[in-house]
Structure formats: structure tokens, C-alpha cells
Amino acid sequence: MSYSNKIAPLTAAILATLVVGCDGDSKDSQFLEPDQQVNRLTAYPQAFVLKTGDVQNVDLTSSVIAENIASWKLSALDDKSGLGQITAQAEQTFEYSTDTGGVGHINYTVSGDGLTSSSQVILAVNDGGTLGNKAPEAKNVTLNTTNTSDVSVDLRDYISDEDGDELQITSLISASNRFVIADDGYQVVFTPDGYVGIDQAVYSVDDGKGGYALAYILATAADPTAPNTPPVAKDDSLTMDVASQSVLNIDLNALISDVDGDTLMVEQLYSANNRAELTSSNNVRYIPNDFRGVDQITYRVTDNKGGEAFGTITITVSDSSIQPEVPAISAFPQTFNLEPGDSINVDVTQSVVATNIDSWALVKAEDSSGLGMVSGLTATSFDYLAQAPGVATVNYDVQGGGVSDSSTVIALINTPPSPDNTPPTAKNVTGRYHQ
Known part of the structure; x- marks a missing residue:
């Protein structure tokens, strides 16, 4: 049996299909080109608010995006901050030990599959320069605009200080x-x-008393x-009590x-400080x-078609198992030996003890x-002029933190001694009482 008559029409039909498919004038019939695979390695900033003496592990996996990259490291x-030392380094992490207070940054570079990218780790180290001082707070800022329009923000709306200290913006770090x-x-x-896309900066806040804070400014420029x-x-607000919950899982979907x-x-x-990490399916x-x-x-969040948006989660973390710190202030006596006409400056800072108080005043x-x-x-002292002999009592009051x-300042004012008389002396006595 011969199949030649059946094969010929089929061959012709296939050839005709191929010719139509290759015709440059018929775009709807063209074969689709496969999508080009894009390799991308991008490093982003991280921000840490620390205290002197802290040892912080910096995990860069949360700030490096690698697409179609087998591995990166x-x-x-390059530590430009002068605030401490890099004490250990691994393929995707390093440890940093803080020595002194201030704001600075560490430059870092990652490499993988022939690509490199660089960014910064920004540090704010609180040194406790003022007894009882609480560090300021700074919030993240999100901005939306078009690629042809400027947009501005007043950072005074995003910074605060529990102690009422005057705050200054000391730095604005932006690679672009x-x-x-x-x-x-x-x-x-x-x-x-x-420019179309996402851009970012980090700003630092200083309260002038050794307290610092960091936050991001994130801008979306759309076409x-x-x-x-x-x-x-969307934004959201959450609370957690670590007395009963050590981990908070957040579903962003x-x-x-x-x-x-x-x-x-x-x-x-x-x-800040790697306290949050992405898990599977848009969970944190x-x-x-x-x-x-x-x-x-x-x-x-991105739709993978050029559209992106920002949302902010505010988390209030408390611990009901810890009693709040109670402010306290104690004033103690001072004593002086004077003669009529003597004038002294009495500084009460040496006789006032304050705990859990940012500042106090006489x-x-x-x-x-x-x-x-x-x-x-003044807020810490006064002048006293001795005028007549005797035992003078100056009562003083101090206030702070509600x-x-x-207490008292006691001044023993002696008349100038006669040639045959010398004033007595008295020494302080210390002892212990045992019951």
C-alpha cells in the first residue's frame, strides 16, 4: 500500500504553517521569544540603635536581594564610624562591638556570580552621657510622588523625646x-x-545628652x-507582652x-537591629x-510589574512582669565654716542623688x-554672704521627674578669734549599727 499521496499534502500543510509563522508582516503569528533571565544582586542599608558595650550580630541576608544568583557572600x-570594632566576619554576617557613643556607618560589599553590590550599615550608639536620660524616638517616613514632582517632609512630625529634650537632625545618609x-x-x-522606582535614606536624631535614634525615609517615584x-x-498597629509572648508572627497578606x-x-x-525577618508567604x-x-x-510590596508600595507596622512591646522604674531624688546637708563678710558659692550637685530622672533643679x-x-x-547652686556670727541654717529645695x-546648708559663722582663743574643731563620725 502506497502512503505517498497522503504524506505529500501533510508535508505541504506543515511547510505552509512554518512560512506563515516566520512572516515578519504577521506579528500575531510569530513564535514567542522566551523571557530573558535577569540576574540581580542588590544590597540595601541596615540601621542599628545600640548602647556602648553592646556586641551586635549583623545578618546581611535581610538586606541583600539575590535573583537567579547561585550564592553570594x-x-x-570598611568601618567609617570609629564607634567600635568588627570582631568577627562570616560569609553573610559579621559582629560589631561598640566602644563609644555617636552616629556613623560601615560600608559593606557583597559578591556573587560575577556581580557586586555595596551599601551601608548605619549605627547610632547611645553612651548614657547624662544620668537617667532616655534616648529620642524616630519613626520611619514613607513618601509617594511621580517621577517629575518633588515631595517634602518635616521630620519634626516624626521625632519625639520622652524627656522633652530639644532634638536635632544630625545626618541624612543617601546613596542616590x-x-x-x-x-x-x-x-x-x-x-x-x-527616576522611577524606590529610593531610601536614613536620618539620625540627637538629643544633645548622649541619646541617638535612627529611622528610614522611603520614597516611591511612579510613572x-x-x-x-x-x-x-496598609499600615497596622500591634501590641505584645513579652511576659507571655516572645515571638510575634505577622501575616502581611x-x-x-x-x-x-x-x-x-x-x-x-x-x-532596626534585625528584630524582624521575612518568612514564607509574606509573613514576618x-x-x-x-x-x-x-x-x-x-x-x-511589589507586583513584579513595576508597581510597588510601602506599609508600616507599629509594635508596642511591653513586659508586665517588670515593675516600672520609680523616679527618686534625695537631698543631703552641707556644712561650712565662715567668718562675717565671707562669701561662698554653694554647689548642691554634690549633695543631691537622683535616680530614674533625666534632670533636676534647685x-x-x-x-x-x-x-x-x-x-x-541657679539650677544647681547659690551664693551665700555671711553677715553675723552664729549657726546659720539655709533650707534648700530640689525638684525633678515629678x-x-x-535639706539644709549649715554655716558656722565665727567671729575673728581673739589672740588668746582658738575655735574648737569637730570631726565627722562614721559607724555601723548591729542589732
């Missing part, structure tokens, strides 16, 4: 130079100048002519949406460790004996 570290701080020291302007609609990322129905992915977290695991207070996590000093005169009252105390 930390290839260079699209962020500029104005002459008033608080207004920050973001200028995209045609209004693009057909894609960006996703939506409930906070993100997209009108186009695009598949969304949370690509990056902006969190937050571990406060020894942190207590108000913390923030800002997350970035509010009153009065001579109840009438043997001298008080003048020149508490107060009182």
Missing part, C-alpha cells in the same frame, strides 16, 4: 543624593528628576503614564492588595529580645536664721 567591610535636608535642619526634600496600577499596602489581580510579594523589610517574624518600647517595621534656698544673705540662685526633696 560578604566580600568587603536625591534626598536633601533644608536650611532649617528638619525639612527633607526628595527630587526624583525622572503616571504606565498602564499598571501599583499595589496597596491581609494588608496588601492589587486592583489588577497581580500576584504580590513582600520583597524587603526596614527594621518579630523577636524583640531585650527591646521594650515602640518599634516600627516598614515593608515593601528651686529655692532661704536663710531661716537671718545671719546671712542668699543670692544668685518628685522633690529638701
Whole structure:
């Protein structure tokens, strides 16, 4: 049986199909080109707020995005801060030991599959320079604009200090130079100048008493002519009590949406001190460790079509098992030996003990004996002029942190001794009482 007559028409049909498929004038019939595989290695900043003497493990896996990269590693570290020492280094982590207070940064570079990327680890080290001082707080800022419009923010709306200290913005760190701080020291302007995408900066706050804070400024510059609609990322507020909960799991899927129905992915977290990390399926695991207070996590979601958005999670961390610190202030007596006409400056800082108080002040000093005169009252001292012989008693009051105390300054005012008389002497006595 011959098949030649059946094969010939089939061959012709196949050839005709191939010819139509290769015709450059019929674009709808062209074979689709396979998507190009893009290799990407991008390093982002991290921010840490520490205390002197801390040893911090810096895990770079949370700030490095590797797409189609088999593996990557930390290839260079350059400490520009002068705040401590790099004590250990591994392929994707390093340890840093703090020595002194201030704000600075460490440059780092990662490499993998022939690609490299660099960024910074920004440090704010609180040195406890003022007894009882509480560090300021700084919140993350998110900005949205188009690629042709500037946008500004007043950082005074995002910083605070429990002690009421005057705060200053001491640095603004940005690799792109699209962020500029104005002459008033608080207004920050973001200028995209045609740029489309995500940009970021880190700002530092100083309370002038050895307290520092860091936070991110995250800007999205969109192309209004693009057909894609960006996703939506909502903010949220959560609380946790570490007395009963050591880990907080956060499902971000409930906070993100997209009108186009695009598949969304949370690509990056902006969190201080590595307390938050991304897990599978847009979930975040937050571990406060020894942190207590108000913390923030800002997350970035993408629809993989050029659309991105930011959302912020505010977490209040408390510990009901620890009693709050109670402010206390105690004033103690001082004694002086004077003669009529002598004038001294009495500094009460050496006789006042304050705990859990940021600052205190001398509010009153009065001579109840009438043997001298008080003048020149300041927050910590006063002047006293001895006028008549006798035992003078100056009562003084100090206040701070909502508490107060009182004590006395006792001045023994002797008349100039006669040639045949010498004033007696008295020594302090210390002892212990055993019951």
C-alpha cells in the first residue's frame, strides 16, 4: 500500500504553517521569544540603635536581594564610624562591638556570580552621657510622588523625646543624593528628576545628652503614564507582652492588595537591629529580645510589574512582669565654716542623688536664721554672704521627674578669734549599727 499521496499534502500543510509563522508582516503569528533571565544582586542599608558595650550580630541576608544568583557572600567591610570594632566576619554576617557613643556607618560589599553590590550599615550608639536620660524616638517616613514632582517632609512630625529634650537632625545618609535636608535642619526634600522606582535614606536624631535614634525615609517615584496600577499596602498597629509572648508572627497578606489581580510579594523589610525577618508567604517574624518600647517595621510590596508600595507596622512591646522604674531624688546637708563678710558659692550637685530622672533643679534656698544673705540662685547652686556670727541654717529645695526633696546648708559663722582663743574643731563620725 502506497502512503505517498497522503504524506505529500501533510508535508505541504506543515511547510505552509512554518512560512506563515516566520512572516515578519504577521506579528500575531510569530513564535514567542522566551523571557530573558535577569540576574540581580542588590544590597540595601541596615540601621542599628545600640548602647556602648553592646556586641551586635549583623545578618546581611535581610538586606541583600539575590535573583537567579547561585550564592553570594560578604566580600568587603570598611568601618567609617570609629564607634567600635568588627570582631568577627562570616560569609553573610559579621559582629560589631561598640566602644563609644555617636552616629556613623560601615560600608559593606557583597559578591556573587560575577556581580557586586555595596551599601551601608548605619549605627547610632547611645553612651548614657547624662544620668537617667532616655534616648529620642524616630519613626520611619514613607513618601509617594511621580517621577517629575518633588515631595517634602518635616521630620519634626516624626521625632519625639520622652524627656522633652530639644532634638536635632544630625545626618541624612543617601546613596542616590536625591534626598536633601533644608536650611532649617528638619525639612527633607526628595527630587526624583525622572527616576522611577524606590529610593531610601536614613536620618539620625540627637538629643544633645548622649541619646541617638535612627529611622528610614522611603520614597516611591511612579510613572503616571504606565498602564499598571501599583499595589496597596496598609499600615497596622500591634501590641505584645513579652511576659507571655516572645515571638510575634505577622501575616502581611491581609494588608496588601492589587486592583489588577497581580500576584504580590513582600520583597524587603526596614527594621532596626534585625528584630524582624521575612518568612514564607509574606509573613514576618518579630523577636524583640531585650527591646521594650515602640518599634516600627516598614515593608515593601511589589507586583513584579513595576508597581510597588510601602506599609508600616507599629509594635508596642511591653513586659508586665517588670515593675516600672520609680523616679527618686534625695537631698543631703552641707556644712561650712565662715567668718562675717565671707562669701561662698554653694554647689548642691554634690549633695543631691537622683535616680530614674533625666534632670533636676534647685528651686529655692532661704536663710531661716537671718545671719546671712542668699543670692544668685541657679539650677544647681547659690551664693551665700555671711553677715553675723552664729549657726546659720539655709533650707534648700530640689525638684525633678515629678518628685522633690529638701535639706539644709549649715554655716558656722565665727567671729575673728581673739589672740588668746582658738575655735574648737569637730570631726565627722562614721559607724555601723548591729542589732
